[in-house]
Structures are given as structure tokens and as C-alpha cells.
Amino acid sequence: MKLLIILILTEPIFNMSNSQVSSNSNEIFKLTKKANDFSLNGHINKDANQIISVYSENTILLPPGEKEPIKGLEAIKKFYLKGFEYGSSLKITTENISYTVINNSHANEVGKYYIVYQPENSNKQIELNGYMLITWKKNSKGEWKIEYDMWH
Numbered sequence: 001m002k003l004l005i006i007l008i009l010t011e012p013i014f015n016m017s018n019s020q021v022s023s024n025s026n027e028i029f030k031l032t033k034k035a036n037d038f039s040l041n042g043h044i045n046k047d048a049n050q051i052i053s054v055y056s057e058n059t060i061l062l063p064p065g066e067k068e069p070i071k072g073l074e075a076i077k078k079f080y081l082k083g084f085e086y087g088s089s090l091k092i093t094t095e096n097i098s099y100t101v102i103n104n105s106h107a108n109e110v111g112k113y114y115i116v117y118q119p120e121n122s123n124k125q126i127e128l129n130g131y132m133l134i135t136w137k138k139n140s141k142g143e144w145k146i147e148y149d150m151w152h
Helices: 002-014 018-044 048-052 073-084
Strands: 055-062 087-102 106-119 126-138 144-151
Touching: 018 048, 018 087, 018 106, 018 126, 018 144, 048 055, 048 073, 055 073, 106 144
Parallel strands: 055 144
Antiparallel strands: 087 106, 106 126, 126 144
């Protein structure tokens, strides 16, 4: 049974030609990177609407320390607005470790993040770093949106 599930999940990967993957992967990477950079600027600007503009209606957010996944745009927006109460990010950088396109409709991004954070009413900066996993999905309008966002 496990083998059957694995074959069903990986079948789209094996059916893509190498030329299709390489030419489309670069274009898809550029589109998702542009969306991700726009969202990261929303963190710096404390603009929750800008952040969630790259999320799909059904996004599931899996941040560290939360007891339950955060589902849907309104809940995700509230999560970020609450976070803004603690201060602002001075700098956010990310570095990709792996980027995989599946069937020209999904992409998985694995990377590292580094954040320099300034808490409200404090002169001390906090540095956060770790790993992230983002799953992108192309919607019916042809836009690439985040379906799953996890970091630790």
C-alpha cells in the first residue's frame, strides 16, 4: 500500500521531460521569488495585507510555538497583526536550499531564513534564524500562491 501511494504521488514528477522542467522551473522560481520578496517587504512595513497577498484562500501556516495550524487568510492576517505588536523586523533574508517544480502547478521551496528583529520599547535587537518550507500552487488565474508555509 505504501508503495502504491508513493507511486501515485511521484508519478507526475517522472512524467515530466528534463527540458520542460529546467525551462519552466527557472520562470516559476522567478515568479515565486518576486511574490515572496513582496511579502517579505510587508513584514518590514508592518503591512499584513501585503504579506497575505501571496497566500491562497486555503493557506495553512505552521509557525513555531503554535498549538494548532493557522488556516485561512483572516486567521493568518490576525497572526501577523498580533506579531506586529511586539516590534518590527529590521532585516529579513532568505537562502534557498532546494526548489522543485511539480507538474508546472506546484513548487516546493526549502531554505534558511535570518531575521533581525527590534522589540518595541527596547534597544536590543533579536536575531532569529532557522529553516523554512513553502509549498506554492498555481491558481486558476495563473498566479502562484503559497498553500503551506512552515518555519522553525
